[in-house]
């Protein structure tokens with residue numbers, strides 16, 4: 001698992017072009033997947049929601065768009081330049097003014113035990129220095145019956161693996177170099193995805209951490225998965 005300082009450095013270096021690179025690399029699908037998460041979460045009527053590893057805040061904004069104003073939404077990240085991007089977008093969106101963007105580390109959340117109804121995390125878990133510790137912190141702050149939605153890269157079905165990894169190892173770093181000038185950051189993306197567990201294995205890790213029920217929803221030939229984990 002990657003070192004926190006390295007992860008913070010990578011995201012600091014690409015913060016300004018992160019959204020653009022995301023849109024291009026995912027062929028515009030990233031927004032759709034975030035909306036899938038929001039739809040699932042909305043059905044649970046949470047009152048307090050925290051978007052972990054919020055980055056430039058896109059999932060927090062989708063949450064604000066869909067949930068009643070009475071629902072408290074916080075976006076948390078440990079990379080100030082990414083949070084600055086979120087705050088800059090928020091400044092131009094009066095409807096999103098109530099989102100709190102805070103600096104914090106998912107390894108040690110500055111939140112009381114059992115204080116959150118729902119957690120979301122999109123493309124964050126893979127970047128944790130210690131996944132088990134991160135999952136334990138999530139469990140600690142969730143209320144009993146609370147839910148985690150984790151949107152993350154996964155291992156694609158066997159028959160699409162070679163074209164997928166061809167794209168990931170060569171296409172993505174090349175496009176990222178054109179868009180951000182930082183090919184290295186996207187070499188990291190490819191290698192971190194390659195070593196990340198598939199749906200079943202990640203589900204098992206969530207159960208081992210203490211979640212009581214886990215369900216995984218594949219997207220894009222299972223190269224992406226949304227895990228729903230109940231405390």
Ligand SMILES: C[S@@+](CC[C@H](N)C(=O)[O-])C[C@H]1O[C@@H](n2cnc3c(N)ncnc32)[C@H](O)[C@@H]1O
Nearest residue numbers: 053054055077078079082105106122123124127
């Ligand atoms: C790929 S970005 C995802 C941003 C956003 N969630 C999205 O939907 O586009 C990963 C983010 O995770 C953050 N991150 C990684 N480890 C973290 C940790 N331990 N605590 C807080 N943020 C973390 C990084 O700073 C970065 O902004």
